[in-house]
Amino acid sequence: MVKLLDIVGQDAAVALLQRSLAAGRMGHALMFTGPHGVGRRTTALALGGVLLCENPQTMPNNARFDQLDNDFQLTDACGQCNACKTLDAGTHPDFEVVYKELAAFHPKPEVRGRKMQNLGIDVIKHFLLNSAYLASSRGRGKVFVVREAELMSADAQNALLKTLEEPPPGVTIILLCRRSEQMLPTTTSRCHAVRFGPLPLDFVTDRLAGEDVAADEALFWASFTEGSAGRSLSLARGELYTIKCEMLDELAKMGPGGNAALGERLQKITDAQAIEAVKAAKSDDGAEMAKSLATRRATGVMLELIAAGFRDAISLSTGLDRPLVNADQRGTIESIAKKHSTRQLAGVVEQLSNYEQLLWRNVSSRIVWDNVVLACASG
Numbered sequence: 189m190v191k192l193l194d195i196v197g198q199d200a201a202v203a204l205l206q207r208s209l210a211a212g213r214m215g216h217a218l219m220f221t222g223p224h225g226v227g228r229r230t231t232a233l234a235l236g237g238v239l240l241c242e243n244p245q246t247m248p249n250n251a252r253f254d255q256l257d258n259d260f261q262l263t264d265a266c267g268q269c270n271a272c273k274t275l276d277a278g279t280h281p282d283f284e285v286v287y288k289e290l291a292a293f294h295p296k297p298e299v300r301g302r303k304m305q306n307l308g309i310d311v312i313k314h315f316l317l318n319s320a321y322l323a324s325s326r327g328r329g330k331v332f333v334v335r336e337a338e339l340m341s342a343d344a345q346n347a348l349l350k351t352l353e354e355p356p357p358g359v360t361i362i363l364l365c366r367r368s369e370q371m372l373p374t375t376t377s378r379c380h381a382v383r384f385g386p387l388p389l390d391f392v393t394d395r396l397a398g399e400d401v402a403a404d405e406a407l408f409w410a411s412f413t414e415g416s417a418g419r420s421l422s423l424a425r426g427e428l429y430t431i432k433c434e435m436l437d438e439l440a441k442m443g444p445g446g447n448a449a450l451g452e453r454l455q456k457i458t459d460a461q462a463i464e465a466v467k468a469a470k471s472d473d474g475a476e477m478a479k480s481l482a483t484r485r486a487t488g489v490m491l492e493l494i495a496a497g498f499r500d501a502i503s504l505s506t507g508l509d510r511p512l513v514n515a516d517q518r519g520t521i522e523s524i525a526k527k528h529s530t531r532q533l534a535g536v537v538e539q540l541s542n543y544e545q546l547l548w549r550n551v552s553s554r555i556v557w558d559n560v561v562l563a564c565a566s567g
């Protein structure tokens with residue numbers, strides 16, 4: 189099992205949690221904020237382990253955390269007791285993860301039938317509030333982790349307010365979100381905030397190297413995701429890196445008239461990625477993901493990849509002293525930079541973000557891709 193003291197790259201956050209544990213004033217409503225894939229979920233699980241463990245261990249800090257004195261007493265789960273074992277197996281009855289796809293398991297057919305794009309009040313009521321007021325099975329309290337809490341509707345957040353303010357005895361609720369500003373201020377003000385920063389790039393590249401990702405590719409994903417190990421690992425899993433390299437090469441070679449075949453190909457690639465994502469959601473979470481949502485997400489990532497290339501080109505053309513995200517394709521980025529003025533390059537980046545917005549307004553991905561390629565060609 190992952191223990192709280194085994195979490196790496198997030199010392200400030202873990203030291204803060206250790207201070208609260210030692211002082212016996214661990215908040216009952218916590219908000220873990222930070223980028224996707226930097227360890228918020230793993231830390232929530234590890235903290236759940238400490239709270240539910242039948243035999244928590246303490247040990248002196250001994251220079252583990254710069255933020256704490258050497259004789260500070262750290263607390264962690266034992267890893268051996270029944271609670272620890274069931275938590276590790278994912279079957280602890282008092283540790284519950286709440287996420288929008290749970291709608292597919294809601295007792296009401298009308299809720300199950302909805303293709304949820306937000307975390308609605310029905311899911312929060314059934315899977316969190318109802319359960320929070322039932323006695324814990326193992327008598328050591330209950331821990332709820334709400335994933336992608338920024339997707340909670342205003343109704344859902346309002347329904348949760350009273351419980352965040354005064355949870356039933358022994359209940360801890362951990363909201364995971366990217367930025368606290370994405371939540372209603374009334375929700376944020378009731379939670380104890382714990383900030384998770386980006387992971388150091390070499391930490392992320394080491395993780396990827398451990399998964400046999402080549403050094404160039406690893407450094408690319410680490411920079412592209414701004415230090416998110418989780419996101420890097422999932423992006424590095426498929427063919428996306430090869431696609432990214434080919435796509436930037438094509439864009440660099442393209443004349444001012446564009447390349448209709450490229451638009452078509454990119455649309456087909458994102459379509460195939462969306463089909464994979466729908467399958468993955470089904471096998472990982474048992475959830476139905478709307479194909480349209482999967483297409484928007486896949487297209488969004490490709491647009492982000494192109495934007496990173498054009499941003500790199502801006503850095504080169506303005507002599508900005510920052511490492512390129514696409515350091516692996518410096519020559520390609522130089523060709524893109526030579527073809528357009530800085531102003532045109534900035535225009536492309538802006539248009540890419542507009543096209544991403546359009547996707548969310550149900551404009552077809554084919555139309556978006558044709559326009560993206562033209563925009564990249566003409567600046």
Ligand SMILES: [Zn+2]
Nearest residue numbers: 241266269272
């Ligand atoms: Zn234990």
